[in-house]
Amino acid sequence: MRKFYIGFVVALVLLAGGFVQADAEENKIFPQKVEADRNYDGTIDRIEYYQNGFIARVEEDTNFDGKADDFTDYIEGKPVKTERDTNGDGRVDAWISF
Numbered sequence: 001m002r003k004f005y006i007g008f009v010v011a012l013v014l015l016a017g018g019f020v021q022a023d024a025e026e027n028k029i030f031p032q033k034v035e036a037d038r039n040y041d042g043t044i045d046r047i048e049y050y051q052n053g054f055i056a057r058v059e060e061d062t063n064f065d066g067k068a069d070d071f072t073d074y075i076e077g078k079p080v081k082t083e084r085d086t087n088g089d090g091r092v093d094a095w096i097s098f
């Protein structure tokens with residue numbers, strides 16, 4: 001009888017653990033967009049976009065002129081390509097593949 005009781009308690013603990021884990025998965029909250037002002041001048045100079053908890057794209061104003069000039073795309077959190085406007089004319093002139 002004692003062996004049965006211990007087995008029952010172990011089963012209950014495992015079952016409860018499963019419910020707690022499933023509940024935690026359902027309640028995960030992921031950001032969709034994160035904006036940053038890295039030089040504290042009041043202008044957003046980095047925007048990160050997320051999909052399903054993974055970073056999907058980063059747009060950055062690296063020279064702080066108010067226009068994004070560095071764009072990186074990600075697949076499942078890994079960078080796949082970066083496009084840059086290195087001379088500030090508003091046109092991409094450098095492409096990097098990963």
Ligand SMILES: [Ca+2]
Pocket residue numbers: 036037038039040041042043044045064
């Ligand atoms: Ca800024």
Ligand SMILES: [Ca+2]
Pocket residue numbers: 060061062063064065066067068069
């Ligand atoms: Ca810029």
